[in-house]
Amino acid sequence: MVGSYSFDNLFPKLFQVSIQKEANVIDMTVREVSEWVWDLKWRRDFFEWELVILGDLLQALERTTFYNGVNFWV
Numbered sequence: 352m353v354g355s356y357s358f359d360n361l362f363p364k365l366f367q368v369s370i371q372k373e374a375n376v377i378d379m380t381v382r383e384v385s386e387w388v389w390d391l392k393w394r395r396d397f398f399e400w401e402l403v404i405l406g407d408l409l410q411a412l413e414r415t416t417f418y419n420g421v422n423f424w425v
Contacts, residue, residue: 359372362404362411364401364404365393365401365405365408368393368395368401369392370393371391379391389409389412
């Protein structure tokens with residue numbers, strides 16, 4: 352969540368093309384050297400205009416603190 356909004360509400364177009372709708376946050380990351388990086392999976396390539404939204408999502412994820420426990424898209 353960002354504030355009181357869930358990511359699926361903030362980024363509905365991306366949520367529609369995600370193949371990880373039920374995934375935990377840990378399932379959407381991979382360990383590379385000394386850091387975790389996002390491993391988001393999509394059912395199709397993005398249109399040009401969707402790349403801007405993807406950038407917004409990645410910025411929101413960078414600013415979000417995740418806690419131990421269950422973390423989902425929603």
